Amino acid sequence: MKLLLCEGNDDKAVVEGLCRHGEISDLVIEPYCGRGNLERVVKALPIRPEFTRKEVTSFAILIDAEEDGEASFQKLRNAIQQGLDIVIEQPGVFVGTAPRVAGFIISEADGKKGMLEDLCLESVSDRADYKCMQEYFDCLSKKTATKNYHPKAKFKAWMASQTEYDFRVGLAAGKGYLPWESKAFGPILEFLKSV
Amino acid sequence: MQAATKAENIRLRLEVTYMLKQIEIKNFRSFSDVTIGPLKKINLITGLNNSGKTGLLEAIFLVLTREDDQRRAVRKNRATDLPNLFRVFSPEADANENFWLWLFRDKDPEKLIEISASTDTGLTQSVWLTAKHPNQFVQVGSGAWRHTGSLGSVFILRPNTSNQLPRPAVFGSHPSDPVQDAIDFNRVVLKRGKKKLEKLLQQIDPRVTAIEALQTGQRPLIYADIGLPEMIPISHLGEGFCRLLDIYSELLAGEAKVLLIDEIENGLHHTVLRVVWKGLIAAAKELNVQIFATTHSAETIFAADQAASKNGESELNLVRLDRVNGEIKPTVIEQKDLATAKEFNWELR
Numbered sequence: 001m002k003l004l005l006c007e008g009n010d011d012k013a014v015v016e017g018l019c020r021h022g023e024i025s026d027l028v029i030e031p032y033c034g035r036g037n038l039e040r041v042v043k044a045l046p047i048r049p050e051f052t053r054k055e056v057t058s059f060a061i062l063i064d065a066e067e068d069g070e071a072s073f074q075k076l077r078n079a080i081q082q083g084l085d086i087v088i089e090q091p092g093v094f095v096g097t098a099p100r101v102a103g104f105i106i107s108e109a110d111g112k113k114g115m116l117e118d119l120c121l122e123s124v125s126d127r128a129d130y131k132c133m134q135e136y137f138d139c140l141s142k143k144t145a146t147k148n149y150h151p152k153a154k155f156k157a158w159m160a161s162q163t164e165y166d167f168r169v170g171l172a173a174g175k176g177y178l179p180w181e182s183k184a185f186g187p188i189l190e191f192l193k194s195v
Numbered sequence: 196m197q198a199a200t201k202a203e204n205i206r207l208r209l210e211v212t213y214m215l216k217q218i219e220i221k222n223f224r225s226f227s228d229v230t231i232g233p234l235k236k237i238n239l240i241t242g243l244n245n246s247g248k249t250g251l252l253e254a255i256f257l258v259l260t261r262e263d264d265q266r267r268a269v270r271k272n273r274a275t276d277l278p279n280l281f282r283v284f285s286p287e288a289d290a291n292e293n294f295w296l297w298l299f300r301d302k303d304p305e306k307l308i309e310i311s312a313s314t315d316t317g318l319t320q321s322v323w324l325t326a327k328h329p330n331q332f333v334q335v336g337s338g339a340w341r342h343t344g345s346l347g348s349v350f351i352l353r354p355n356t357s358n359q360l361p362r363p364a365v366f367g368s369h370p371s372d373p374v375q376d377a378i379d380f381n382r383v384v385l386k387r388g389k390k391k392l393e394k395l396l397q398q399i400d401p402r403v404t405a406i407e408a409l410q411t412g413q414r415p416l417i418y419a420d421i422g423l424p425e426m427i428p429i430s431h432l433g434e435g436f437c438r439l440l441d442i443y444s445e446l447l448a449g450e451a452k453v454l455l456i457d458e459i460e461n462g463l464h465h466t467v468l469r470v471v472w473k474g475l476i477a478a479a480k481e482l483n484v485q486i487f488a489t490t491h492s493a494e495t496i497f498a499a500d501q502a503a504s505k506n507g508e509s510e511l512n513l514v515r516l517d518r519v520n521g522e523i524k525p526t527v528i529e530q531k532d533l534a535t536a537k538e539f540n541w542e543l544r
Contacts, residue, residue: 030539044535047528049542052517 001050002058002195003099004029005041011062011106011116013170014178015192021180022189035063038075042083051099059084059099060195062188064115065107076103092191104191109184117155120169123182129161215360215453215485216315218258222306223298223324224250225518231525235512236479237503239496240489241544242516247523248489249281251516252365252455253298255487256280258310258322259363259453262344262351274346280365281457291347298324298349312360320360323352361452361485364445368458370434371441377408377415379444384408388447395443395478398470399436399463406440435462439471446478454479456488465494472502476510493544500533509533515543 006012008031015029032041042061050056061080065072073091081087086101091111094100108114108122124130136157137149156167162177172178180189217232225247240248262274278284278294288294300306304326311321329342329350344351383392389406396403402421409418409426417440418426429437438461445451463471476499479486490496496513503511509530517524528536528543536543 033539040535041539044532047515047526047532047536047543049515049517049544052515052519052524052526054519 001055002027002060003050003056004060004062004192004195005032006062007031007035007064007116008033010169010173013173014116014120015062015188017173017176017178018180018185018189018192022193024192024195027192027195032061035072035075038063039079039082042079045083054098056099058094058101058195060094060102060104060191062104062106065105065111065113066115067113069105069107069112069114073103073105076105092187092194094194102191102195104188106188115151116169117151119184119188120172120178121151121155121158122184123179124158124177125184130158133158133161214315215255215312217313218251218255219309219311219313220251220254221309222300223254223308223310224300225523226250226254227300227522229523229525231514231527233512233527234485234514236485236510237476237499238485238487238512238514239499240487240514240516241491241496243518243544246516246518248516249457251514252281252457252487252489253277254310255312255453256363256365256455257324258312258320259360261359261362274344274351277346279367281367281455283369291349295347295349296326298346299326304349314360318360321354324349325352326350362450363453363455364449364451366438366442366445366454366456366459368461370437373416373430373437374414376437376441376444377417379441379448380406380408380417381415382448383444386448392440392443392447395474396436396440398474399439399467400432403432433462435464435467438462443474443478446475446482446484452484454484454486454488456486458490459488460490460492460495465492465498468492468494468498469502472499476502480510491544493542496533496543497537500530500537504530513543 004015004027006015006029012029012031019025019027032038045051061076063072063076077088080101080103084101086096088095088101088103091103091105094102105111106114106116106119108118121130133154137154140149141147155169159167159172162172164171164175214236215234217230217234219230220226221228231251240251242248256277257274260274278290284290284294296302296304299308308324309321311319313319323340324346326349329352339355340352341355342350343353383389393403393406396406400421403419404422405420406429407418407420407426408415417429419429419432420426429440442454442456445454460468475486478484500509500511503509511530513528513533515526515528517526
């Protein structure tokens with residue numbers, strides 16, 4: 001069994017879309033329902049029969065970098081160390097055997113900050129609807145005191161331009177709005193293949 | 196005042212000795228060398244088929260049962276009853292060859308079986324099973340062991356200084372003896388527990404207004420009043436109802452302080468599991484009884500957990516037995532992890 005934990009149901013939908021695109025069929029994907037639950041969930045993993053029966057061969061966790069990719073990695077590393085007594089040294093690199101364990105930080109290209117919505121927006125950044133959305137936020141920034149808008153707000157604005165009226169990343173993934181072949185998804189897709 | 200304090204001390208001492216905290220099993224059935232604990236008031240045992248759940252109940256039974264106890268058996272509680280307590284064993288079969296020798300791991304009688312149970316106060320009771328004929332006394336380290344009985348060609352040894360831990364009562368997964376059930380019920384009546392028993396059973400079947408043990412033929416049977424012109428033999432109310440009556444009777448009037456229940460959910464609809472557990476746990480707490488029950492049912496696990504939890508504290512542990520590389524490995528799951536498992540819909544069986 002290859003088990004992948006992701007932050008929420010939106011992340012799960014994106015990962016499922018990527019897996020379909022990358023022809024990855026053997027990953028079990030489960031949300032841990034928010035980074036606030038990460039430590040509690042990972043700490044409880046050893047009670048699961050898949051772990052005690054040693055059925056898990058590979059185990060990986062995804063987490064958003066948010067404002068500080070290094071801090072997010074430390075959070076992930078601490079959770080894995082506390083729960084499974086395994087120390088991961090760097091993002092995306094597996095350690096151990098039975099199970100192999102790794103963590104992956106979802107971030108912008110620089111790896112320092114960002115989140116799932118940034119990846120999704122980057123994947124459509126060459127499209128007209130993205131440029132319209134960006135101009136809208138540029139206009140807002142010029143005419144209001146707000147200079148930085150949250151990626152989730154931008155993604156929702158972009159989603160508002162799509163046929164289906166819904167703002168969720170998961171819906172965008174499920175409806176095929178996101179171009180999985182985009183190089184924005186390259187690093188995470190490679191990681192998923194390595195699990 | 197002094198007498199009251201003394202009585203209270205005795206009561207407290209008796210109460211604390213009734214709580215098993217840990218079981219150690221070596222070379223018994225599929226258990227190679229396993230320690231299970233910490234145990235709680237309610238211990239649910241789960242795992243795949245043939246993972247050792249019933250074997251664990253048998254081990255607890257063997258270590259707590261005293262073959263040299265001359266008191267009249269309240270229930271079937273002699274070690275020699277073991278073949279038919281949790282399993283169905285033909286009386287025609289060679290018990291030695293087909294049952295007793297299989298208690299040894301890999302059916303290898305060279306492997307000495309050791310089972311120990313310890314309480315939260317540090318008292319320990321142990322039993323050894325060996326196929327080698329022992330001298331009457333065996334010296335091991337600083338302790339002397341005594342040959343106390345035999346199971347076929349298997350000899351039972353216990354330490355001379357063994358503590359008397361609580362006696363167990365067994366509820367196998369097969370139907371119980373209706374005559375024994377009537378006798379047990381009459382003990383409940385004798386101890387003025389009839390109303391309480393009827394109230395507990397009404398939670399399972401609200402039609403039940405009264406339970407009576409009646410002798411219309413050669414032997415007594417238990418009947419229920421469910422509003423029909425005649426009282427109905429309780430076997431007609433289903434296996435789950437009969438088992439619960441059996442278990443509640445033992446709780447209310449028995450001497451056993453440890454109940455060993457195999458496949459507790461058998462015959463019970465999932466909608467009554469919570470009230471069943473509420474009743475069992477309330478009685479177990481009031482009467483200071485510890486329960487070990489095997490289950491294959493997630494609904495049973497979560498119903499028991501819900502009934503056992505109060506203010507973030509729980510009287511329940513889930514013990515899962517897994518077979519890993521031919522060895523049985525126990526995992527003790529406490530309340531906080533059960534809550535996480537339920538929240539994230541994890542499979543725990």
